[in-house]
Amino acid sequence: MPFEIGRGLFRYDFTDHHAILGIPVDADVKSVRKRYLKIARNLHPDSCKAASEAEKKQANELLSKLVNPAYEQLSKDNRDYAISLKHMGKRLAGEKGKVSIASAAAKQLTKAGAGLENVYKSSLQNLASKQYSSVNEALDKIADISELNLVYLMLKDPRPLKPPVKPPEIDPVKPPEIDPVKTRVAAYIRRAEGYIGKNNFSKAILELRDALKLDQKNSTCHSLLGEAYLRQKQTAMAKVHFNKALQLNPKDEKALRGKKYLEQMAAKSGGAKPTTSSGKSSGDQGKSGGGLFGNMFGGKKK
Numbered sequence: 001m002p003f004e005i006g007r008g009l010f011r012y013d014f015t016d017h018h019a020i021l022g023i024p025v026d027a028d029v030k031s032v033r034k035r036y037l038k039i040a041r042n043l044h045p046d047s048c049k050a051a052s053e054a055e056k057k058q059a060n061e062l063l064s065k066l067v068n069p070a071y072e073q074l075s076k077d078n079r080d081y082a083i084s085l086k087h088m089g090k091r092l093a094g095e096k097g098k099v100s101i102a103s104a105a106a107k108q109l110t111k112a113g114a115g116l117e118n119v120y121k122s123s124l125q126n127l128a129s130k131q132y133s134s135v136n137e138a139l140d141k142i143a144d145i146s147e148l149n150l151v152y153l154m155l156k157d158p159r160p161l162k163p164p165v166k167p168p169e170i171d172p173v174k175p176p177e178i179d180p181v182k183t184r185v186a187a188y189i190r191r192a193e194g195y196i197g198k199n200n201f202s203k204a205i206l207e208l209r210d211a212l213k214l215d216q217k218n219s220t221c222h223s224l225l226g227e228a229y230l231r232q233k234q235t236a237m238a239k240v241h242f243n244k245a246l247q248l249n250p251k252d253e254k255a256l257r258g259k260k261y262l263e264q265m266a267a268k269s270g271g272a273k274p275t276t277s278s279g280k281s282s283g284d285q286g287k288s289g290g291g292l293f294g295n296m297f298g299g300k301k302k
Helices: 008-012 017-021 029-043 053-074 079-093 104-109 113-129 135-156 180-197 201-214 219-231 235-248 253-269 291-296
Strands: none
Touching: 008 017, 008 079, 008 135, 017 029, 017 053, 017 135, 029 053, 053 135, 079 135, 079 201, 104 113, 104 135, 113 135, 180 201, 180 219, 201 219, 219 235, 219 253, 235 253
């Protein structure tokens, strides 16, 4: 992902789609669409009022790589995302005193008391009104809104997650119950593998990031993410996830092959190649998602 945001819910490896659109975490589908259309008019190349071609290009990237995926997630009844958001709120409630915030609006919200709802909505509306007025400041505005969302979720439901209870002993006669979290993670992985087979690596990355929100220690998710990023020529992100996969499972074959390939590529080039704004190295422009990478990971799936 070319846009990295390190504050608010993003800091917890959670993609805050509400912050990207500048809407409350409880916004309905009608509000989501209304806000999306307003942002799209500001960022679309045909209607963007940016002062330079570089800013117009950046505006279009914001639209295609951040705003459109956020709208796709929030314009439908995404139960998994809603559950993840609620789970995040309870997690934050248990980490009070450890949560770091930087924006003035988020700090003010921590002191709102009984006026939490009103202060949250008015502060968010103020930030959203300026969110995409400057494409160069858009990511900071998104981070500010995400910090606001973080504080709101933390204070809205102050009950932390219950400590895990000892699982009951399994009756040898009865089969063990299916773990719904593992089932959902497995579904994300299957869809991601399908997208990788079709060279749709952006979709695969979205699926795998959603899977990691449910199971951050899944080595298969990390190794597949490494493959997807590598096929997009984003070697730095690929290296991060290959290394994480190997920390969790030192025998992960895909991660081992990916790490070996990166080491060979670095040795041949004498270091990392200069990258373009799209994340591709100057020597990799024009190559498809298959080819050399396809051979390394077993080729395109039929």
